[in-house]
Amino acid sequence: MRVVWGYCRGLTHRVSEVRPKDPGDTDLRRRTIGAMDTDVNGLDMLSRAEAVALLETGEVGRLVYTRRALPAVLPVNYAVREGGIWIWTGSASSLGRALRGAVVAFQVDGLDYATHSGWSVTVTGLAQVVTDGPKLARARVDGPVPWAPGVKEHLICIPIDMVTGRWLGARNPAVEDQQGLAQAAA
Numbered sequence: 001m002r003v004v005w006g007y008c009r010g011l012t013h014r015v016s017e018v019r020p021k022d023p024g025d026t027d028l029r030r031r032t033i034g035a036m037d038t039d040v041n042g043l044d045m046l047s048r049a050e051a052v053a054l055l056e057t058g059e060v061g062r063l064v065y066t067r068r069a070l071p072a073v074l075p076v077n078y079a080v081r082e083g084g085i086w087i088w089t090g091s092a093s094s095l096g097r098a099l100r101g102a103v104v105a106f107q108v109d110g111l112d113y114a115t116h117s118g119w120s121v122t123v124t125g126l127a128q129v130v131t132d133g134p135k136l137a138r139a140r141v142d143g144p145v146p147w148a149p150g151v152k153e154h155l156i157c158i159p160i161d162m163v164t165g166r167w168l169g170a171r172n173p174a175v176e177d178q179q180g181l182a183q184a185a186a
Contacts, residue, residue: 046165051121054110054165056080059144061108063087065127067098078106079144084159085123086130086139088152099127099156106158117169124162130155 037045046054063076074095079086085106089095104127111118130136139155146152 044167044171046119046121046167048163051163051165052080052160054119055085055108055121055123055160055163057110058108061106063095064105064107065095065098065102072098077144077147079139079142080160081139081142082135084157086144087156087158088139088144088146089154089156090150090152100129102127104158111168115169117167117171119165119167121163121165123158123160125158125160128157128159130157
């Protein structure tokens with residue numbers, strides 16, 4: 001571990017830069033200020049367990065993919081099941097065609113505009129079409145239930161392998177308790 005001196009919010013802190021031990025951790029550099037992991041911008045980094053726990057609390061997120069060689073972002077409703085993000089799509093949709101076997105990103109957040117705080121979680125992975133009959137049957141019963149009109153016959157799964165999360169602003173213990181982060185961090 002290489003130790004450097006950093007300047008943060010007008011105070012000089014001892015900042016340690018470390019390489020992640022977890023190969024699934026996509027952040028190449030972390031900083032530890034005191035006992036808190038932060039990114040290069042000073043935002044608190046969430047543990048994998050915290051990020052997944054927050055991901056499970058949402059219903060709508062942003063799917064980032066490539067359409068006609070350009071970046072595209074769509075809001076989609078989703079469910080977290082069996083280590084993946086499940087999204088229904090139709091075969092005739094541009095989304096359905098673009099996602100098959102593509103590397104995509106999925107982002108969800110929860111913000112408190114009054115306190116200027118909240119969290120953001122991003123998952124990056126290879127979109128896969130679910131063909132397993134029991135999984136398709138479960139998704140039809142347990143969700144996600146598509147919000148958009150039209151026939152949605154294809155279930156897409158994005159494995160939660162590469163996940164990152166940040167906490168923006170001061171952490172709010174009431175929000176953390178409400179979203180089950182105390183148990184996830186333990």
